[in-house]
Amino acid sequence: MAMSHVRSLKSQILCRDAVGLVLRRTFAAAGGKAKKGSKGAAGDGPKASSLSKEVKSTTVVGANILKDGADLKILADSEYPDWLFHLLDKRPALSELRRKNKETLFYQDLKRLVKLDTRARIKANNTERAKN
Structure with a gap:
């Protein structure tokens, strides 16, 4: 009886130690003190490239x-x-798209107009509901 109690106690201790090792937080082993004569993280900057x-x-x-x-x-x-x-070209704002004739807009600009107009209406509805 005593032997089985010792075994169960031993397994509980081993499990607790294993969980402690897994969940233990570790830190860098720098020692916490800077080297003599160093100013901050001067050595942490990017290294010079060895490519020509x-x-x-x-x-x-x-x-x-x-x-x-x-x-x-x-x-x-x-x-x-x-x-x-043309990926980085500036795209027209909502006010500029509203001023243009919708029948002459390109498909991408028309799609952008609908998206921005819907977004503006949703924001207006949300601010109106927030006031009430």
Whole structure:
């Protein structure tokens, strides 16, 4: 009887220690003190790149996600599709879209007008309901 009680007590202690190890919070082993003569995190900044300027200007460094692949080469502008260069163009605001004739708008602009107009009406309804 005493032996089984010792075994169960031993297993409970081992389980508690295992849970303690799993749930224990750990910190860096830096010691908490800065080195003599150091000012803050001066050594934490980005390191100088070992790549040459020629490689930097002809390849997209870090774009490769495959183990066996290589970094992508930058191609001439004529090699890329036309729509790529218009991705960052400014799109018209709601007030400007409202001023234009809806029958002459492009599909993307008409879709944007409907989306922004719906969003504005929802905001107006919400502020009106919040007042009541």
